[in-house]
Amino acid sequence: MKRRPSSQKGLTLSEIKQMKYLSKVIDETLRRRTNVFALFREAKNDTHLNGYFIPKGWKVLVWQSAVHMDSEIYPNPKEFLPSRWDGFKPKVGAFLPFGAGSSTCPGADLAKLVISIFLHCFTLNYKLEQLNPGGPVNYLPCSPDPADNCPARIIKIH
DSSP states (O other), X not given: OTTSOTTOOSOOHHHHHHOHHHHHHHHHHHHHSOSSSEEEEXXXXXXXXXXXXXXXXXXXXXXXXXXXXXXXXXXSTTSOOGGGGTTOOOOTTSOOBTXXXXXXXXXXXXXXXXXXXXXXXXXXXXXXXXSSTTOXXXXXXXXXXXXXXXXXXXXXXX
């Protein structure tokens, strides 16, 4: 980014792909705060799972937050740790911010691109000041949810 001409406006796809840490921050944010409550799947066959019988055709609810906060997959799941993504590739079904399989959101890559551009521009031009640092957080029971809705002030820095 430092080598780009000062006259260049906007970002190139190549520059965005070089922002490795930003990608980790986005993945960790999507892990900690999923944008969809749950996914439904249909049992294709009669299935036994953890002592339960699930008949063919039944709908099964997959709660994304429970998967994303599973300490066997993500050690210290309540901590925001972008570095956990260093060399980490979750198994299929262990990272579901945009769904999975045939019902994966078709706009997932576009969404991550837009988030990357927004965060890049925002962090260069604005400062975010939390008005109630250390405010109470509810876990319902897995996703963090600030009890006071996390009021903040946005301050332009340029």
